[in-house]
Amino acid sequence: MAVPLIAAREIVKSYGHVEALRGADFTLRPGEVVALIGDNGAGKSTLAKILSGVERPDEGTIEIDGEPVAFGSVEEARSAGIETVYQDLALCADLSPAANFFLGRERLKPGLLGLLGVLDNAAMRRAAQEACERLGVRLASQTTPVSALSGGQRQGVAVARAVTWARRAVFMDEPTAALGVVQTRLVLDLIRSVRDSGVSVVLISHNMQDVKAVSDRVEVLRLGRRVARFDTANVSMEELVGAMTGALGAQEDGGPGVPGQDGERGRGA
Template identity: 50%
Template sequence: MMVEPLLTARGIVKRYGRVTAIDHADFDLYPGEILAVIGDNGAGKSSLIKAISGAVRPDEGEIKLEGKPVHFASPMEARKAGIETVYQNLALSPALSIADNMFLGREIRKEGLVGKVFRTLDRPKMEKIARDKLSELGLMTIQNINQAVETLSGGQRQGVAVARAAAFGSKVIILDEPTAALGVKESRRVLELILDVRSRGIPIVLISHNMPHVFEVADRIHIHRLGKRLTVIRPKDYSMSDAVAFMTGAKPAPEDTVAA
């Protein structure tokens, strides 16, 4: 039985004046996989991901989630549909607590009049859920759920952002350069976290320039070049230098894109 992709894009085009950022690009994400997206700077991979996550509206093409066409006017709409994106800048509020950051934009209010009229937050409930989610992902090295995010290390902040994405029953999590600003030890923890989230059945799109990380965790690698998908390879079939050569055009890419 053929496995159908969970998320697809066909013929996506995005132009900015005379510049074509996405040129009839295709994309496929299968259930339960880690799909790495790699490409040279300016290849259009970020624009493609922004189109999929609702941050950019494509001029042409179609995006389908679970076989149904979707049209996201904003990242909020994509989130409601189950596509969570963790951007490179993490979009965390440093002065707020871990629990407040976990529920940023989705705060839980107290039941009854107090919540409806006075919009009082149900802090104990939010703190409990935040603690449970961080524990599930092995992140309770963070002792105090009420400590400000600015007191955390880079790896812990990334952990909070990934936990937030995983906490809300997402269908897809997109991670933009999750290890870019981290040291070796913290990068290792984030990679373990990515594998842990995948083991819960949530597929992940990993945008990264770090080839060793890509080859370590990805099931398939989408190579983006000149605004479109060039090919899709499996890490076990090619070397890192092959992937870089395809990406830069130094070597012709295999024609058959790899399905699930």
């Protein structure tokens, strides 16, 4: 087996007396879409925040390409090639798509003007437009404020921005939440395009139809631990829901139940 792109083992995270993660594991391999699912409070968002540098674990280890890492900030995770599309998208509504693309990474004009701090707005607009076109994100203009875009277009801008800077992986937290049918289909197509571009994707979602539509594998969290893993093509909706709730016997210590990764049955954390 190839060395995992990201491997997290025995991750523990508490907030006061609340145990968000109780020895959680997670694996992401190159060139795949992995869905991270679980009921409310299972620890999905906490684990994603730890793997993207937003939070630090209390215990456990993280490896990138087989090498141990300890992210102290979002910037350190970004330096490792990991970007995140947050549920609120983290876009500045009054700025254009191009300005959002390069926020904090602005390009300066060459020569003396650059030394004086003059931005190369034309170059940033061209680069942002090219990135959007590569992923099939259709925008009428790179100068229109983000607030004037549709929900699907805003999601597209956030995803295209993340992919522009990601070298290894993109985490997407509920990317189709509050979107209509047409916009959801566009976002799912966008996720496929991201994978096809060579960037792995972690999809955090409650929508099992989305999970089945675009993921290659599914990892299930329950009560702060990974309790099951599946190849998406070989698992049913009922089995996914059963693993999330514990109804099918996928126990935290690896009891009998649903098929797991590599043909195993009821593989636990």
